[in-house]
Amino acid sequence: MDAVFPFGFPSATAFYLAVYVLTLAVHVVFMNYVLAGSAIVAGSALMRRDERVVRVLKDWLPVMLSGAITAGVAPLLFIQILYKQAFYTANLLLFHRWMLILPVLIVGFYALYLMKSGWLSRRRGWARAAVTAVPFATIAFVGYSWTENHLLSLRDRAYWVDFYAGDRPVHTEPQLVPRLLVWACGSVPTLAALLAWQAWYRGWHDERKGLARLAFAGFALTGAASLIYWLAAPEQVSAISSPMALPYFIAACAGLVIQAGSWAAVWRAGLSTRALTVISIGLAMTIVGMTVCREAVRLQAVGADAFERLYPLHRDAAAKGGLPIFVSFLVLNAGLIGLCFVLVRRGTRAA
C-alpha cells in the first residue's frame, strides 16, 4: 500500500478499487447537487424567496435524486466485492436504524414532486416552507446514515461484537459529524458548477456573480469543515499524506485552485463555455482526488494485513467473467443515453 493508488495492489484488487472510486465519484456529483440544492430550496422557502435559479432547482431535483440513486447502485455493487464482510456487518449491526433510510428517502423523493405541484403553491407560506424542508432533512439523514455505516464498517471485530452484545441502535464517534460536514460543504461548489451550466444553457449570464458567490462560500465552508475534521481525527487524516493518496490530495487541491481561478474569471467576464469547462475539470479533479483520499483513509483503518487477506476473494470474483459483455453494453447504452439527449433537442426544435 506504499504505491500510488491503485498500483500497489494485485491487478484484480486494483481494478475493483479503481472502478469503485470512479463509480462513486459519479454518484457524488449527483448527490452533491441534491444535497446542496435541497438545502438552498429549503432556505429560500424559509426566506420566502423564489428566484429563477431556485425554480430550476425545484424542477431538476427529482431527476437528480433519481440519478443519485441510480448512480449509487454501481459503487454499491463493487463495495460488496471489495469489503464484503465489513460492509455487510455494518449493515447488520445498524439493522432498523440503517433500513430506515429507505422509507425516509421515499418520503423525501415524493416531497420533491410535491414541491413542484400546484397544490403546494396554493398553501400558506409556513406549509410551503415545511414541505420544502422535507427533502433536505431526509437527504441529510441519509448522508448521516451512510457516514455512520461507513465508520462502523471500519471498526474491528471486537468493537462489532461489543456493539452487537449491547444491542446499540446507533453508532457515533467524534469524527462522524466533522466528516459529514466536509462532504456536505463540499457539495456546494459542485452544485454551483452544475447550476452554472444550467444558467449558461438558458442564457442567464446575469446569474454569474450569484453562482460565483455560492462557489466561494462552498470553498470557505469546506475549508472550515476540513479543519474541524483534521482536529477531530488527525490519525485518519494522516492516511491522506501516505504515498498512496498524496498525489490525489495534491490533485484535489489543484482542482480547487483551478475552480477558484475560473470562478474569478466568471465573476469578471461571465459564463463562458471555456470557463465552465475549466471549472468542471477542476471539479472532477477535486471529487476524484478526494474520493481516492477517502478510500486511503478506509484502507488505513482496515489495515494492510486484513486487506491482503481479501485479495484471493477479489481474484476469484474477477475470474467469474462477464466484464467484456459489461463493457459492450456500457458503450452501447451510453450511446443510447446520448441519443435520448439528441432526440429531445431535435424533437423540441422540430415541434
Place this chain on the structure above:
Amino acid sequence: MDPVFYPVNDFGPLMKGLVIGGLGIVHVFTAQFAIGGGMLLCYFQWLAMTGRSSTARAFMDGYFKFLVLVSFVAGALTGVGMWFTSIQLSPVTIGLMVDEFHWLWAVEWTFFCLEVTAGYSFYRYGPGLTDRTRLALLVLYTVGAWFSLFWINGILSWQLTPGGWTETGSLWTGFFNPSFFPSLVFRTIAALTVAALVAMVLVNAVGSFDRAQRTELINHASKLLIPMMAMPLLGVWWLAVLPEDSREWVLGGSVAMTMFLQLAVLVSALIGAYAFVGLIRQRLYINGVTAGLLCALAFIATAFGEFVREGVRKPYTVRETLYSNSVKPGDVARLREVGCVTDDPYPVRGADAMPTDQVRLGAKVFRGQCSICHTTGGVNSLPGLTRGWDVGLKRVNFAKVHKLKPFMPPFAGTPDELEALVQYITWLQEGKTASWSDSLAGPDRAPTLAQLKKYLDEAAPAGTRHP
C-alpha cells in the same frame, strides 16, 4: 480464509421470509408495471400517430406521470431495499450472487440508466415533442426496462435452477439456466397484464374522458391482455424444468406451497377469463371499481406466485450450493465435527435470562441454523411447530429433519449443539422457567451424545458423510 460469522438480527414475531417477501412483491409489481407500462405506451403512441385513436395521446402523458411517480420512486427504492433486506437476511447468499454475477448485474445497471434517462426525457419533454421522437423515447425506455428484467431474471432463476453451473461454474450456463426462458416470458406477460389493468384504472380516474373515449381506451389496453392466454402453457413449461423435488412441493408435497400455487393459478385464471370473455370478445366497458378489483387480483396473483417461486427453492437459497441457513452442503460434515457456532463471536442477546450454558448454546444454534425461517414465538415458531414432541422425539426429528421434511436443510452441528437446541426449544415451551438443569451434566451424557451421533449419522445427507 477463516469462516466468516455475521451478526444475526431478531425480527421478533415476523418470519424473515415474510419481510423480504412483502417487499419483494411490492417491488416486483411496480417493476412489472414499469416494464409493461412502457410497452403499453409504445402501442398507444403508435395508435395516436397513425390516426387509429383520437384519445390515446391525451391519456398517455398522465399515465406516464403516474408511472414515474410509482415506478421511479417506490419501484427504484424498493429495488435498493431488496438489496439491503437481502443483506439483513442472508449476507452469504447475496455475497455469493454478487461474486458470481456482478458484471451481469452491472450490465443490468446500464439498462437501468437508459430506462431512467429515456423515462425522464419523456416525462419532462414528451408533451412538446414530435410523434416520432416520442415513440423513439418510449421505445428506448421500454428497451431499458425490459432488458433490466432480462438480466435480473437470469440471476434470480439461477438461484432455483442453476443447471449445469453446479458442475461447470460457467457464468453463462448459470445465467441461461433451465428456468430462464419460461420465467422471462411469463414475467413479460405479467408485466403487460399489470400495465393494461393499471391503464383501465387510470382511464376511469381521468375526469375529462367521456364514456365513449373510456371504452375506446379500455378496448385498446385490453389487447395487452391477450398474451395472458399463454400463461397456462408457460406455467407447465416452468414446472417441467423444475427439479423433481421442487416440483413435488407444489404438486402436493407441501400443503402451503400447493395451496399458494393453486391460488395463484385460480386468481390468474379469473383475470384471464374476465379479460378474454368480457374485455376482448365482448369489448365491454369496465368502471374504475372493477378495474381496481382486477388490479388487486393481479397483485394477489403476483404475491402468491412470488411465494411459490421463493418456496420451491427450499431447502436452498442457491440450489445444491447454499442452504437457506447459509450453510454449504459441503460444510455439513465438518460442522458436525467442529460445531456450527464454536467460533461465532457474537453473543446471544438476553443470555443473562437463560438458566444454563446449554440453553445459551441452544439459543445460539437456533440463531445460526433456524432463525432464518423460524421464530421463537411468532410466525412459523419452532416451539409452536414442535409443541407435541417430547425431548426424545425432538432429538430424533431435529437430527433427521431433512428426512422428516425434505424442504428443511440438514442439521449442521455437533451432538452437543443438537442437544442444546432441543433443550432451548423445550425450555421455551415450558415458559422459560428458571429451574432448568443441563441435560448432559449427569451420567446420561455419554449415552445421550452417542445416540444423537447415531441419529445424525443415520441421516447424513448424501455426499456429506465425514470420512
